[in-house]
Amino acid sequence: MNNNVIKIAITGGKGGTGKSTVSTSLAMELSRKNRVILVDADVECPDDRIILSTTQEKVEDVESLLPFFNQDKCSKCGACSEVCRENALIFVKDKFPFISGQCNGCGACLLVCPFDAIQEGKQIIGAIYQGKYQRNNDLNLLLVWGEIEVGCENTSLLVKATRDYALDLVSGEFNSSEESISDSGEVISDSGEVISDSGEVISNSSRESISNSNINQNSNVPYGEDKLPNNGYEYVIIDTAAGTHCNVINALMGVDLALAVTEPTPLGKHDLELILSLLEIMETPVQIVVNKSDMGDLNLIKIVSQDFNIPLIQEIPYEKDILKKHARNQPVTHENIKKLADSILNLSIKTSSADGVLPQ
Ligand code: SF4
Numbered sequence: 384m385n386n387n388v389i390k391i392a393i394t395g396g397k398g399g400t401g402k403s404t405v406s407t408s409l410a411m412e413l414s415r416k417n418r419v420i421l422v423d424a425d426v427e428c429p430d431d432r433i434i435l436s437t438t439q440e441k442v443e444d445v446e447s448l449l450p451f452f453n454q455d456k457c458s459k460c461g462a463c464s465e466v467c468r469e470n471a472l473i474f475v476k477d478k479f480p481f482i483s484g485q486c487n488g489c490g491a492c493l494l495v496c497p498f499d500a501i502q503e504g505k506q507i508i509g510a511i512y513q514g515k516y517q518r519n520n521d522l523n524l525l526l527v528w529g530e531i532e533v534g535c536e537n538t539s540l541l542v543k544a545t546r547d548y549a550l551d552l553v554s555g556e557f558n559s560s561e562e563s564i565s566d567s568g569e570v571i572s573d574s575g576e577v578i579s580d581s582g583e584v585i586s587n588s589s590r591e592s593i594s595n596s597n598i599n600q601n602s603n604v605p606y607g608e609d610k611l612p613n614n615g616y617e618y619v620i621i622d623t624a625a626g627t628h629c630n631v632i633n634a635l636m637g638v639d640l641a642l643a644v645t646e647p648t649p650l651g652k653h654d655l656e657l658i659l660s661l662l663e664i665m666e667t668p669v670q671i672v673v674n675k676s677d678m679g680d681l682n683l684i685k686i687v688s689q690d691f692n693i694p695l696i697q698e699i700p701y702e703k704d705i706l707k708k709h710a711r712n713q714p715v716t717h718e719n720i721k722k723l724a725d726s727i728l729n730l731s732i733k734t735s736s737a738d739g740v741l742p743q
């Protein structure tokens with residue numbers, strides 16, 4: 384991928400600090416003059432599409448491995464249950480093992496089974512969607528998000544798949560030439576045939592007739608722009624979930640810059656320290672943005688900024704107009720968000736003229 388595409392994560396240790404507010408408003412500001420993909424990587428609660436009121440198109444289901452037991456081969460030794468770190472496999476002496484918990488698809492049980500009694504099945508863990516911002520046609524903004532299946536806890540895999548899909552769009556590597564999944568779950572071949580689970584062709588709809596319900600990947604790339612570097616995209620903004628767990632780490636992998644969004648409260652300070660410590664380990668350049676900056680004690684955050692030697696680059700106040708838009712699920716516009724976008728645009732100039740690595 385061309386390194387001139389800037390990948391920026393909007394993250395923060397604490398939920399409710401305004402990551403989605405900052406992500407959507409920053410993506411909108413940047414997309415006034417640049418092509419931007421916003422990735423909502425909070426797959427358990429993707430709300431950017433509600434704030435932006437985008438269109439919604441299903442790209443694909445995301446699957447993970449699900450072990451399938453062959454009782455004819457199983458010796459009831461229990462080795463599979465012992466190796467399962469998720470405690471998803473129940474084994475009772477002299478009985479066949481069975482899955483009762485959340486399997487994360489790691490495949491360890493397949494590897495340890497001495498009798499080759501476990502085969503690789505599949506489970507759908509969620510889906511990737513995309514949508515275009517349509518309130519203002521002058522903005523070049525595409526939203527990509529993942530949505531986890533209800534009851535499924537395997538969020539890391541879906542976050543990675545969602546992020547990779549967005550990055551593949553940028554690099555032009557996403558290949559939709561074989562099969563895709565319609566909203567109703569049918570497999571549709573490249574020739575427009577609808578195929579049943581058993582592999583039978585059950586209808587022969589034309590490509591045109593399925594285009595409304597099924598995603599055409601090339602629709603993301605206006606005619607001629609697939610010849611441009613990075614398909615014309617200049618920024619990928621990744622809105623992570625709150626916290627410092629695996630799913631957040633997956634969203635943060637390989638970004639050029641992280642903006643740690645926090646609020647000036649003792650809890651905000653504590654969680655900011657956690658996310659800054661994680662980003663330090665990941666060697667990811669980071670800057671701090673304070674939301675609701677006039678609501679608590681800003682000194683709490685200034686102290687963390689000094690202790691970690693990380694700049695506090697923008698403060699967003701707690702204003703009635705922001706609150707109103709937030710309550711109505713509308714994107715926020717504010718002069719400080721514009722200033723934040725300007726500072727990002729200045730960083731991109733340094734990146735394209737240097738070695739592709741943003742300064743810390
Ligand atoms: S490891 Fe294989 S043989 Fe042993 S209980 Fe599990 S499935 Fe059966």
Ligand code: SF4
Pocket residue numbers: 448450466467468469470471472482485486487488489490491492493
């Ligand atoms: S695939 Fe991994 S998580 Fe799932 S049952 Fe096997 S060992 Fe457990």
